[in-house]
Amino acid sequence: MDNILLQGENLTREYGKEIITKALNEVTLKLNKSEFSSIIGPSGCGKSTLLNLLGALDRPTRGRLLFQGRELSSMSDGELAAFRNRNIGFIFQFHHLLPEFNALENVLLPTWIGSGLADRKREEKAKELLELVGLKDRMKNPANNLSGGQQQRVSIARALINDPNLVLADEPTGNLDSDATEQVYDLLRKINKELGMSFLIVTHDRHIAEKSDRVIEMSDGRIVSDYKTADKSPDELWKRLAPHNCKFPVMENGRLVCGMEESAPAN
Amino acid sequence: MKFELKVALRFMRSGKSQTLFIIVGIAIGVAVQIFLGSLITSLQGSLVDETIGNSSHITIRSEEDATTRILEAGEPGTLLLRGNASTAQKELDNWSLIVDEIREDEAVTAISPTLQGTALVRSGGTDKSVQIKGVFFEQADLIYEISSRMVEGSPVAEGNTILIGTKLATDLGLRPGGNLNLLLPNGDSVRLLVGGTFDLQNESANSSLMFMDLRRAQKLFNTGDGVTAIEVQVEDPFAVDTIADGWKQRLSGVKVEQWKELNQQLLTALSSQSSSSYTIQFFVIISITFGIASVLAVSVIQKSKEIGILKAMGTTKKSASRIFIFQGLLLGLMGSIAGIAAGILLLSVFNSAEGLTFSITYSWANVLLLAAIATAAGTLASVIPARRSANLNPMEAIKNG
Numbered sequence: 195m196d197n198i199l200l201q202g203e204n205l206t207r208e209y210g211k212e213i214i215t216k217a218l219n220e221v222t223l224k225l226n227k228s229e230f231s232s233i234i235g236p237s238g239c240g241k242s243t244l245l246n247l248l249g250a251l252d253r254p255t256r257g258r259l260l261f262q263g264r265e266l267s268s269m270s271d272g273e274l275a276a277f278r279n280r281n282i283g284f285i286f287q288f289h290h291l292l293p294e295f296n297a298l299e300n301v302l303l304p305t306w307i308g309s310g311l312a313d314r315k316r317e318e319k320a321k322e323l324l325e326l327v328g329l330k331d332r333m334k335n336p337a338n339n340l341s342g343g344q345q346q347r348v349s350i351a352r353a354l355i356n357d358p359n360l361v362l363a364d365e366p367t368g369n370l371d372s373d374a375t376e377q378v379y380d381l382l383r384k385i386n387k388e389l390g391m392s393f394l395i396v397t398h399d400r401h402i403a404e405k406s407d408r409v410i411e412m413s414d415g416r417i418v419s420d421y422k423t424a425d426k427s428p429d430e431l432w433k434r435l436a437p438h439n440c441k442f443p444v445m446e447n448g449r450l451v452c453g454m455e456e457s458a459p460a461n
Numbered sequence: 462m463k464f465e466l467k468v469a470l471r472f473m474r475s476g477k478s479q480t481l482f483i484i485v486g487i488a489i490g491v492a493v494q495i496f497l498g499s500l501i502t503s504l505q506g507s508l509v510d511e512t513i514g515n516s517s518h519i520t521i522r523s524e525e526d527a528t529t530r531i532l533e534a535g536e537p538g539t540l541l542l543r544g545n546a547s548t549a550q551k552e553l554d555n556w557s558l559i560v561d562e563i564r565e566d567e568a569v570t571a572i573s574p575t576l577q578g579t580a581l582v583r584s585g586g587t588d589k590s591v592q593i594k595g596v597f598f599e600q601a602d603l604i605y606e607i608s609s610r611m612v613e614g615s616p617v618a619e620g621n622t623i624l625i626g627t628k629l630a631t632d633l634g635l636r637p638g639g640n641l642n643l644l645l646p647n648g649d650s651v652r653l654l655v656g657g658t659f660d661l662q663n664e665s666a667n668s669s670l671m672f673m674d675l676r677r678a679q680k681l682f683n684t685g686d687g688v689t690a691i692e693v694q695v696e697d698p699f700a701v702d703t704i705a706d707g708w709k710q711r712l713s714g715v716k717v718e719q720w721k722e723l724n725q726q727l728l729t730a731l732s733s734q735s736s737s738s739y740t741i742q743f744f745v746i747i748s749i750t751f752g753i754a755s756v757l758a759v760s761v762i763q764k765s766k767e768i769g770i771l772k773a774m775g776t777t778k779k780s781a782s783r784i785f786i787f788q789g790l791l792l793g794l795m796g797s798i799a800g801i802a803a804g805i806l807l808l809s810v811f812n813s814a815e816g817l818t819f820s821i822t823y824s825w826a827n828v829l830l831l832a833a834i835a836t837a838a839g840t841l842a843s844v845i846p847a848r849r850s851a852n853l854n855p856m857e858a859i860k861n862g
């Protein structure tokens with residue numbers, strides 16, 4: 195089908211040599227164009243592992259990955275790097291920006307990597323994207339002179355600069371406060387609607403999952419359910435997402451766990 | 462500008478004190494190398510110049526043994542000169558052919574056919590041994606630079622006018638204008654006129670050497686047209702071995718001697734001095750290399766998150782390693798430039814100090830070579846950190862906060 199952007203077949207990722215951990219176990223999924231999807235699931239279930247495989251940052255131990263019909267597993271490291279540069283935008287939870295560069299330069303980095311130092315046209319585009327994320331007046335700021343939320347917005351602009359087909363975000367608001375979180379998601383959703391690129395977002399926040407087109411639930415290295423939010427009633431959806439909700443994740447032994455549960459909203 | 466170069470520069474700028482320290486370190490190393498290298502070369506140059514600057518580099522003599530000619534000279538009551546036309550060798554009769562032949566060689570800067578003899582001068586009750594060099598004055602002057610080193614009188618040695626060492630003149634109580642009578646074997650008497658005295662800055666030359674016109678000497682020693690030696694200077698005194706070897710092949714019936722054969726000890730001293738200087742320079746380069754390597758190794762770890770982000774955005778392994786190769790190259794280059802400035806400053810301070818017997822000169826070729834070596838060392842030092850950067854796993858780098 196023409197609408198399929200990315201297709202994973204029986205993706206398995208194992209870690210370790212003697213004691214083998216199956217981080218991902220025979221996962222099969224298709225991502226559609228222009229789709230805004232969330233991945234939810236308990237800590238350690240393989241969300242990041244899946245995201246890294248889909249973004250060609252990592253290779254599966256077994257299984258196939260097709261991007262618009264092209265087989266990624268047969269590509270060399272160099273080809274995969276070029277593929278990521280052209281087709282994938284990454285938004286990370288930590289380390290959003292390179293502190294050695296200012297906001298504008300950070301946005302331009304993917305174009306430098308792909309086709310050498312910037313010309314005027316690409317610089318204009320970077321400025322437009324910074325305007326889109328509401329930071330036009332901060333573009334000459336060194337990256338670490340920006341607040342966490344501002345940095346994350348710059349990194350969203352950076353993820354978009356090469357017109358990727360797919361934006362992957364791994365808990366992009368994990369270390370932001372709730373206002374900044376709201377802003378960032380509204381922004382991502384807006385971009386998805388306006389520019390039409392696909393988004394796949396790992397989240398612990400049920401407000402976000404609720405607003406996605408599609409929710410992919412994972413557990414223990416497998417996809418346990420995968421549905422369109424439009425197919426569920428708001429009540430049902432809210433209940434389904436409850437176990438995954440975590441508005442205030444905290445770091446414990448190097449991984450995120452929920453610090454506080456949230457009560458259901460009063461209608 | 463390449464993107465990797467830009468990132469390299471930013472990384473270096475963000476670790477300012479690290480970068481500055483290592484550049485100062487490299488600069489000190491390079492400055493020491495320039496100073497030490499130039500000092501040794503200049504010292505050796507002045508030593509070699511003292512030894513052979515005003516003497517024959519290559520001497521061509523006859524191969525056959527000589528017959529000895531007795532020379533007795535003098536008049537009762539005056540200075541008596543007697544002796545033998547030196548020479549362990551027979552004269553070269555075909556010397557003008559040889560001169561024509563070697564003049565073709567571009568390395569040759571001076572050729573002086575010489576008839577050398579020893580004689581005794583009796584002064585008062587004691588005999589004084591003198592060396593007579595019969596020469597064409599203009600040609601000998603190119604080697605011995607007599608005319609610029611006159612003490613008294615004028616630099617002329619033609620006809621009966623001779624030049625003698627300043628010490629010899631004092632010993633014999635002679636001054637320019639004074640006379641020396643020689644009695645030739647055939648009974649004729651020749652009166653020689655002292656035209657001037659010279660100071661060749663060499664004790665034995667000053668106290669025993671006498672320059673005389675070649676024709677006059679030939680007549681004196683009765684050697685016909687022969688000379689005992691052809692003295693030659695060449696452009697690069699250290700190339701004498703190959704030049705002399707070539708002449709040995711081409712010229713028959715002659716002996717070709719060069720200064721190196723006669724100064725083995727000096728050469729051994731020079732070469733051991735050079736090799737200790739090279740050893741020091743080698744270890745300076747080694748420590749520069751390790752210094753840069755360790756700074757970059759730390760930098761790779763410090764920047765691993767940045768490298769991880771760059772890789773996730775599509776930076777290839779090659780690019781990731783180039784970022785560090787550029788840093789090594791730039792550190793080497795900047796350190797070299799600072800080191801050249803410091804080294805030359807050091808040399809000029811040294812040269813302007815008082816009481817120096819010689820000045821240190823440096824060659825730009827050598828300075829640039831040292832800079833190139835330091836830059837290459839910096840680049841080499843970056844290879845291991847660069848490989849680490851290339852193999853850095855982006856997922857590890859971006860995993861946690």
Ligand SMILES: Nc1ncnc2c1ncn2[C@@H]1O[C@H](COP(=O)(O)OP(=O)(O)OP(=O)(O)O)[C@@H](O)[C@H]1O
Pocket residue numbers: 209210215216217235236237238239240241242243244449450
């Ligand atoms: N480099 C690694 N070496 C060994 N095991 C790993 C490695 N990375 C992940 N794992 C394991 O794989 C499993 C899945 O990890 P993953 O990071 O994908 O989980 P996650 O769903 O993203 O968790 P979280 O919500 O805490 O980020 C975990 O059991 C984890 O311990």
Ligand SMILES: [Mg+2]
Pocket residue numbers: 241242243364
């Ligand atoms: Mg994760």
